[in-house]
Amino acid sequence: xxxxxxxxxxxxxxxxxxxxxxxxxxxxxxxxxxxxxxxxxxxxxxxxxxxxxxxxxxxxxxxxxxxxxxxxxxxxxxxxxxxxxxxxxxxxxxxxxxxxxxxxxxxxxxxxxxxxxxxxxxxxxxxxxxxxxxxxxxxxxxxxxxxxxxxxxxxxxxxxxxxxxxxxxxxxxxxxxxxxxxxxxxxxxxxxxxxxxxxxxxxxxxxxxxxx
Amino acid sequence: xxxxxxxxxxxxxxxxxxxxxxxxxxxxxxxxxxxxxxxxxxxxxxxxxxxxxxxxxxxxxxxxxxxxxxxxxxxxxxxxxxxxxxxxxxxxxxxxxxxxxxxxxxxxxxxxxxxxxxxxxxxxxxxxxxxxxxxxxxxxxxxxxxxxxxxxxxxxxxxxxxxxxxxxxxxxxxxxxxxxxxxxxxxxxxxxxxxxxxxxxxxxxxxxxxxxxxxxxxxxxxxxxxxxxxxxxxxxxxxxxxxxxxxxxxxxxxx
Numbered sequence: 001x002x003x004x005x006x007x008x009x010x011x012x013x014x015x016x017x018x019x020x021x022x023x024x025x026x027x028x029x030x031x032x033x034x035x036x037x038x039x040x041x042x043x044x045x046x047x048x049x050x051x052x053x054x055x056x057x058x059x060x061x062x063x064x065x066x067x068x069x070x071x072x073x074x075x076x077x078x079x080x081x082x083x084x085x086x087x088x089x090x091x092x093x094x095x096x097x098x099x100x101x102x103x104x105x106x107x108x109x110x111x112x113x114x115x116x117x118x119x120x121x122x123x124x125x126x127x128x129x130x131x132x133x134x135x136x137x138x139x140x141x142x143x144x145x146x147x148x149x150x151x152x153x154x155x156x157x158x159x160x161x162x163x164x165x166x167x168x169x170x171x172x173x174x175x176x177x178x179x180x181x182x183x184x185x186x187x188x189x190x191x192x193x194x195x196x197x198x199x200x201x202x203x204x205x206x207x208x209x210x211x212x
Numbered sequence: 213x214x215x216x217x218x219x220x221x222x223x224x225x226x227x228x229x230x231x232x233x234x235x236x237x238x239x240x241x242x243x244x245x246x247x248x249x250x251x252x253x254x255x256x257x258x259x260x261x262x263x264x265x266x267x268x269x270x271x272x273x274x275x276x277x278x279x280x281x282x283x284x285x286x287x288x289x290x291x292x293x294x295x296x297x298x299x300x301x302x303x304x305x306x307x308x309x310x311x312x313x314x315x316x317x318x319x320x321x322x323x324x325x326x327x328x329x330x331x332x333x334x335x336x337x338x339x340x341x342x343x344x345x346x347x348x349x350x351x352x353x354x355x356x357x358x359x360x361x362x363x364x365x366x367x368x369x370x371x372x373x374x375x376x377x378x379x380x381x382x383x384x385x386x387x388x389x390x391x392x393x394x395x396x397x398x399x400x401x402x403x404x405x406x407x408x409x410x411x412x413x414x415x416x417x418x419x420x421x422x423x424x425x426x427x428x429x430x431x432x433x434x435x436x437x438x439x440x441x442x443x444x445x446x447x448x449x450x451x452x453x454x455x456x457x458x459x460x461x462x463x464x465x466x467x
Contacts, residue, residue, distance in 0.1 A: 063392055064392065066394075067392055067393050067394040068393070070344060072345075072394045073345050073378045073394065073395070151381065155345070155347070155378030155379055155389065155395075156350065156378070156380075156381075157377065157378055157379065170350070170352055170353075173275070173278050173281055173350075173352065173353045174277065174352040174353055175281055
């Protein structure tokens with residue numbers, strides 16, 4: 001008998017995190033791509049930090065920071081943690097997408113009298129669709145794969161913060177290898193299919209453009 | 213480029229040097245200890261090492277169930293200090309042990325809080341509206357978590373507080389949840405509540421031992437310790453009067 005709740009929680013967490021990250025990251029990446037402010041290297045470095053720091057560093061700071069607000073041990077707390085944890089996986093693909101666009105695209109739109117926001121929505125974003133897709137999928141997959149941070153600030157509460165990665169760990173430690181393997185297999189299959197789809201779609205997008 | 217090559221080769225050389233097998237000190241003892249022993253074991257090792265400094269004791273703390281799982285998969289531990297007798301007994305059945313299981317003490321549970329004084333209301337502290345999170349160790353593989361659950365059931369509080377429970381990896385993480393204030397109350401080991409850090413920061417209340425199965429704890433020499441005189445010396449030291457006094461100081465009762 002498999003308890004589906006941890007898997008469901010993982011997907012809910014990944015979905016909410018990805019949607020929020022998309023909303024946050026589009027303006028952020030846009031600003032980073034086109035701003036001439038010299039200090040933006042610092043911001044870029046900060047955003048990429050969660051990729052190199054051990055999750056325990058993030059877990060430690062978040063536990064201390066969230067304790068007074070009673071957000072620690074809640075699903076909301078996990079969402080906040082995941083936003084930091086997966087931010088680079090959304091911002092970096094978008095940023096390189098924006099940077100790879102020829103400046104002429106933006107300039108043409110401006111020449112035609114379109115505003116910044118119209119240019120972003122109607123011209124730039126449609127042209128970085130592969131980057132958007134990569135960002136969405138990587139953030140989603142990376143959030144599903146979260147373990148250390150969740151272990152440190154989640155409190156492993158069934159139905160609220162016991163996500164699939166924790167459930168696997170728990171079943172392992174309780175020697176329920178059959179149950180652990182069921183969860184692991186589902187995650188394995190799903191993550192593989194998601195990544196496979198992205199690569200297939202990106203191959204499709206990257207076919208030579210007949211006009212260029 | 214030509215300037216970089218010598219540097220590169222130097223780095224390579226250093227890497228190879230550091231990767232070459234180093235001679236292991238003959239008297240190294242790897243100890244797996246239940247997390248409730250954290251402070252007691254640090255003291256024990258300090259006292260032991262003062263007497264025999266040719267033996268180096270390496271400590272790993274975790275939940276007993278976790279260690280049981282690792283040792284049954286042949287983790288290279290020499291001695292296993294469990295927070296119960298069940299896990300070492302199971303290892304004995306699997307022929308992973310070297311000698312018989314020796315009890316070293318009985319643990320106790322306490323309610324510990326940074327913000328509240330649990331001695332005022334005892335177990336009913338858990339029902340206070342200001343208590344939103346109660347930290348316990350994971351009952352799936354930590355004996356302290358199993359006993360905490362039994363005690364909650366004994367007081368018929370389990371169903372009332374179930375929604376408030378947050379689960380630590382082992383008793384030490386449960387204590388850490390409570391000591392950072394992230395959890396309002398923790399049901400933790402007496403031995404941890406007696407540590408200097410926790411004594412300074414909060415208050416505790418001893419949960420009557422009659423409300424749960426006794427936390428009888430035992431240690432055992434493992435197959436890996438075969439021929440390791442240091443491990444045997446350390447095991448003998450644990451049974452000495454001096455070690456017993458240290459364990460008693462950290463709240464481990466007589467068995």
